[in-house]
Amino acid sequence: MMSSEPVALASSEEVPWKRLSAKAPLAALVPLSGMIARVFLGALLPTYFAGERGLPTVLWVIVVGLAVLMLAAGLYEVATTSYRVVDAQLEIRSGILTRTSRFIEAARVQNTEVLQPFVSKLLGLVEVKVETASGGKADGHLRGLTPEDAQALIHALQAVRGGVTVAVPLPGESIPEERVLSEARLGGLLLYGATALGLGVLAVVLGALHEITETFHKLLLPWMEAHWESLAAPGMSWLAATVAALAGLFGLWLVSGVRAVLRFHGFRLVDTGTHLRAVGGLITRRQVTVRRARIQQVVLDEPLMRRTLGFGSVEVETAGVRTGNEAADRAELLVPVVPTARMPELLREFVPELPDALSFQGAHPKALLRARIRAVGLSVLVAAPATWFWGAWGAVAWLLLPAQLLGAWFDWRFQGWLVTEALVVVRQGFWHRRTTVVQRSRIQSVRARQGPLERGYGIGHVRIDVAGSHVILPSVGWAEAQSLIDVLPARRPTRRAPPQGVQLPG
Template sequence: MSSEGQPAVSGQALSSTEEVPWKRLSAKAPVAALVPISTVIGRMLLTALLPTYFAGERGLPVILWIIVSVIALVMLAAGLYEVATLSYRVVGAQLEIRSGVLTRSSRFIEAARVQNTEVLQPFVSKLLGLVEVKVETASGGKADGHLQGLTPEDAQALIQALQAVRGEASRVLLPGESSADERVLSEARLGDLLLYGATALGVGVLAVVLSALHEITETFHKLLLPWMEKHWELMAAPGMGWLAATVAALAGLFGLWLVSGARAVLRFHGFRLVDTGTHLRAVGGLITRRQVTVRRARIQQVVLDEPFLRRMLGFGSVEVETAGVRTGKESSERAELLVPVVPTTRMPELLREFVPDLPADIDALPLRPAHLKALLRARIRAVVLSVLVAAPATWFWGAWGALAWGLVPVQLLSAWFDWRFQGWLVTDTLVVVRQGFWRRRTTVVQRARIQSVRARQGPLERGYGIGHVRIDVAGSQVVLPSVGWEEAQSLIDQLPGRRPSRGARLPG
């Protein structure tokens, strides 16, 4: 746990802690922190530049530019000074970190509470021969301890000291290092990452592409327009508008694939997942090399993500979560460890590395289906959503808008597929939940990690006598498919009270 202060201790204990010297970051740490601190300050002060869009040709007054520049320089100097003066030490069973300029803060992190350690090596740090270490507990949010600008030797000594407190004795490896006795569980080649990126198109990627296209159009339209008028006469001819639209759509789709593939390569280039015995270590990244070490005993949830397109191509992704909670909105951003590309044939083998109680074939699990009345509820919702889209479209666009009524059978069919492939199973040690058809996600939760269980009923569910059960673990939650209300009540009583028995396994 971390805190901003600590109660007074006896004189004997105080003298024992004072015997442990404080350690500082490398002298080159401020140089390594220059880029990230400047980036944060730039984002904070960006709003100060927005009035230039409304100030016309006059721009901002000189005095405002001076004030903004002074504020930026002061913040930059304060940030660099904080990095230069940060100190840390491991005393007994705690990691102590002191930082701050005007306001001094002391953080105390119990080594026994550490869930994961993450080692980063951004591009600038790599040039300087430095690394960053993040120490994560179950408190959630940002890392409790973030030490930027450590030498490799100091980083190894810090992680080894934390492991020694927990009674662990394993060799600490930094990004780029390997051991002869480690067992490789998964690797990702360049082609696999490009395929992973091409099938991971999301809103974030779309926003990046649209922003880039907007900037290019605004900046270079005077250069592009003459070239387009000269070479695209055929597309501008009457009746050829469909060809221009098709080319534009294909170009946009190609741009999405390109950006998404580049993001995947930047994040996972050279990805390797290795087993070191008591820990799992994942390393990857092109510009910023990232290494995450997860203790096997701390794994609380494993998610197998298999969108439809990836299933057709024969692979999926695996997300591993511990109690070291993250703040990402997407589940893959919250996961402490993400294996981007896992061939379908190797999924059961890899899942058993994370959850030994799983059987050899996860697809053969005797999952219980969702309640039949849940299908009726899903169909009603599908029809309502389709009408809300099709009715305004018909009003505004007439016959062309009436084509939107075709969403009704499509949504009904999609609702049936989603209901048909839902399932759940509760055993002595695990809870298994499978949901979705187009984006199938299979979640495996360790029952020993369950924090709370609750049952809920919506207005339609109350009329049908069904409900759903939500299982909460540290920083995450899993919702079971709809079940009868009496069964939901029984699950509330059953799940928290059961704890894993030694040697218990799934049926079959």
């Protein structure tokens, strides 16, 4: 393990460029091939309309030729990539005929992520991702680093940002003196996956159902036709429908549980003092290091099913903006399984200023009337067309109305917000409860808005924006909403000037 002493400073003329490992193109071969295959997947769609002839040979030659050229260009870029940390910047350049250079200010680095995919692990290499607040993908992604070079790079970035470096073990390694804050067991991950049915899971299941349908028509349908009399006996229709529904639910649970295990197997969250480090994954080991000082928002995610089972999830976000439909894609650091009894303790690890008792201020009483009007409108919009097209069966959709009204009351009842000297805490929803803790020093802007119904009731809502994210307070009186615009933002500390250069060891 490397020493935790600060890395020596040097001028730009004294800092040499470092190259990736000679085995880096081999490590990048599989991910680049997968990315190119997804790009050209659309080329297979015309085969559905071309009959048995398929695509013309000349088109296949063009598609394969373009794919090979893209793969060669990607491998060439990896082979020619070099980097260094100098003048408080991470510089990355690649290419020979067409030179590409990237400059990343080390002081703006939010997180560093170390990955070790299966192929890289076989080759003894790792990948390093460097993220700033620019959003989207990582600003710097270096594939095919040796473990020693990866550690030296992260140490150099730490030295520029704060002058103090911490030990950086590889994914799967541990340091005895580090304090473990959270771990995830196999049973907890299966429960987490079963209660996190996102769009990705639905896409996989729909694809599987397509294959099952094809198999049904080819193999099972002839057998069912031969035994139709027994299957058509009274009472068998509801039994078959029940079995099909249970099989579908089991398939959703299975796919989601497998995805959770693949992503978070062996998950550990440890405290290194100034940083938090999370590592997990079955095939690809992923290690994320987040500076405590960079944390801007913490979200406690507690859907009703997870609350009933006695756990929730915690998302930690910095200014390293991400996009995605699921929590695992949005958050820089995600703790998948946190027992309900340990939630306050873990939240204070991320936000020490959090009060012991949270005395929430509820939503404005008139907000309930607004929620009821919205619930009635949604129910009528669904039930009226259903009754028109399907008659008595469609009229069952009117049962949505009392359910929507009950849900609106529960959501209004359990909303709340709290402003302390350092934090803003917002609790939203009952069926899918989310408690968001925002650092006031990280607030970018505050806006008060009124919709048409809110204007009539004299209420409004306040939106708090941080880098790449936002949270909306429950409805409050319009005068109070306007006053919060000036109250919520906190004065930020003055930043000190960064060092002039860093010499990478080795």
